[in-house]
Amino acid sequence: MAPALCMRVQWSDLVESTAEQRRQEGFLAKILMVFSCRKVVCGCGYPKEQHLEEAIKSPFFLGxxxxxxxxxxxxxTxxxxxxxxxxxxxxxxxxxxxxxxxxxxxxxQLMTQCWGLDAPNLLISVTGxxxxxxxxxxxxxxxxxxxVKVAQTTGAWIITGGSHxxxxxxxxxxxxxxxxxxxxKEGEITTIGIATWGTVYNRHSLIYPMGGFPAEYMMDEESQGNLSCLDxxxxxxxxxxDGTHGRYGVEIPFRTKLEKFISEQTKVKGGVAIKIPIVCVVLEGGPGTLNTIYNAISNGTPCVIVEGSGRVADVIAQVANLPIPKITIRLIQKxxxxxxxxxxxxxxxxxxxxWTKKIQDIVRSRQLLTIFREGKDGQQDVDVAILQAMLxxxxNRDHFGHENWDHQLKLAVAWNRVDIARSEIFTDDHEWKPSDLQPMMAAALIDNKPEFVKLFLEQGVRLKEFGTWDTLVxxxxxxxxxxxxxxxxxxxxxxxxxxxxFAKVPRVHLHHVSQVLWELLGDFTQPLYPKPKNTERHQLSIAVPHIKLNVQGVSLRSLYKRSAGRFTFTMDPVRDLLIWATVQNRKELADIIWAQGQDCIAAALACSKMLKELSKxxxxxxxxxxxxxxAEEYEHQAIGKEGLAASFPISEQSGPL
Structure with a gap:
């Protein structure tokens, strides 16, 4: 019997442990495939001596x-x-x-929970x-x-056949x-090889019933014969x-189903939910590759064909721009x-x-087919071609509706490709309202994507309108x-x-934020964000002392305004967003927000103080x-606003305004 393994997860077999090895042992329920034969080599491809004894002797299997x-x-397994x-x-x-x-x-589940992979922002299936x-x-x-650029910048998974x-x-x-x-800091690229077990050379070195941590695998291309080494x-x-030996292609249906399943998952990031997009990238290839392209197109998966790589890729690339009637049997034969x-x-x-019929069907779906031609129309980058194919x-799928433009912008932000957004989305084909961009502005801030924050500001988003109480929460x-x-x-x-x-932890409100800020600033200020009473939010009348911050004797404007013996709290969106970015040590975002303000002196000094405290x-x-x-930069910026010498120290004394 061939010791060919499968996997079946049995949740009752899960074991409790904090170690990675134990977690994998618990997650992976193990399966062995058993079959019999009378010949020296079974129909599975394995020799007789590699079968289990019960498979060889059992009358149920013989004959x-x-x-x-x-x-x-x-x-x-x-x-x-x-x-x-x-x-x-x-x-x-x-x-x-x-x-x-x-x-x-x-x-x-194995990939995301046991292996700890983050769900991808894009799935790139490379075939050929x-x-x-x-x-x-x-x-x-x-x-x-x-x-690698498209994978690294977008947080994609690359899937291949895994062989060297x-x-x-x-x-x-x-x-x-x-x-x-x-x-x-640039991180690793997740590259997943899906191969047929029965075609992997030296696979016996991977067999560890309790898990290999690690399993030592040696590549030996000279001795692999008709099998393949892993890359x-x-x-x-x-x-x-599937229990066979030496039969290629077993993984193809499995891979197709897995890729389809992944592409149907929804990923939520920065408050924005998108289904994981998938693209097929093709180099060279034979008959099997043509079938893969045909099936991908049939399932609505966009394909990028690299012209100049050879064989099937070049056949399709050379006829892609022809009218369907001109793609004849004679032409394909040539x-x-x-x-x-x-x-x-x-x-x-x-x-x-x-082949002719399949190629005609592939070319007919032009919205799903992209040909990468080196140097064509200034096109030099495969990453741009891949992302353009997705967009x-x-x-096409949503008939150029507003919802579709919004979806494309979500993709560009998820991929962190502001260049694609500028060239493909913010064009004369669609007019964006600043209010349409506010959800993606929030996503760009949360995901720390300063280039997109800059872009949205250029497109008309105003921080004073964006930075509401609810947005800040x-x-x-x-x-x-x-x-x-x-x-x-x-x-x-x-x-x-x-x-x-409370039965559970309360949700964040700004008075919680205010408490943390007060702990960092000490005697510098009373709570910045008061606890709302009833439905009061954006403008609150409260009896609280004003801020007391001095710079070398120069008094700073209070964050509160006096009104009939009380103090009226007013939102200051630029100040509030600046503090939010600063306490996360996001310098690029903070610089962009600072540039939008006119009088952020008090906020800059507070940010400097908070950073010093957090650094401890x-x-x-x-x-x-x-x-x-x-922190030092904020000190100099604040002093510069007052026209003071940059060398003047900051006083941490409280005093009247």
């Missing part, structure tokens, strides 16, 4: 034609964990051996030639640079080059098993004879007819969980819960240094 449904038994490529330093990835009929939701092929050096470099050959090797080397040249530059591997010279004999007359596909409620201020805010909420005996609790050396640098 029967091999059928996967009849002769395969699923058992717990014995191959999962970390994979370390021998001789390649500290590079370690994740791997798992799964059944070909494992539900996509289980795999997605499975064997090594030649591509012009310039085109190869353009492809590699563009692929063909287009998969090209993708792996693209990621490798990026990793070598990039800094740690060392991929970060994750899903090895799909293209095949030029581009498939070494394997032309595989194309029978019926096969050419089939073109979504634009929303921004504080969605602060970066890693920020020190967020932790302090949560502490205030927990304390209120304990005092009030910051463990990260770089963040601490950034805080102190920004």
């Amino acid at each position: 029967k034609e091999w059928e996967p449904q009849r002769h395969v038994q699923e058992m717990p 014995d191959a999962f964990g970390d994979i370390s490529f021998t001789g390649l330093g500290q590079k370690v990835g994740k791997y798992v051996r799964v059944s070909s009929n494992t539900p996509p939701r289980v795999i997605y 030639g499975a064997k090594n092929f030649n591509m012009k050096l310039r085109l190869r470099n353009i492809f590699r640079r563009g692929l 050959a063909g287009v998969m090797k090209q993708v792996g080397e693209s990621v490798r080059d990026f990793t070598i040249s990039s800094s740690y 060392c530059n991929h970060s994750h591997f899903i090895l799909v098993d 293209k095949l004879s030029l581009l498939f010279q070494d394997s032309l004999e595989q194309f029978t007359e019926s096969k050419i007819v089939e 073109k596909a979504s634009r 929303y921004l504080y409620d969605n602060m970066a969980p890693t920020s020190l201020f967020y932790g302090k805010l949560q502490k205030v909420l927990l304390e209120e819960k304990e005092r009030s005996a 609790e910051e463990d990260d050396t770089d963040s601490k240094e950034d805080m102190l640098t920004l």
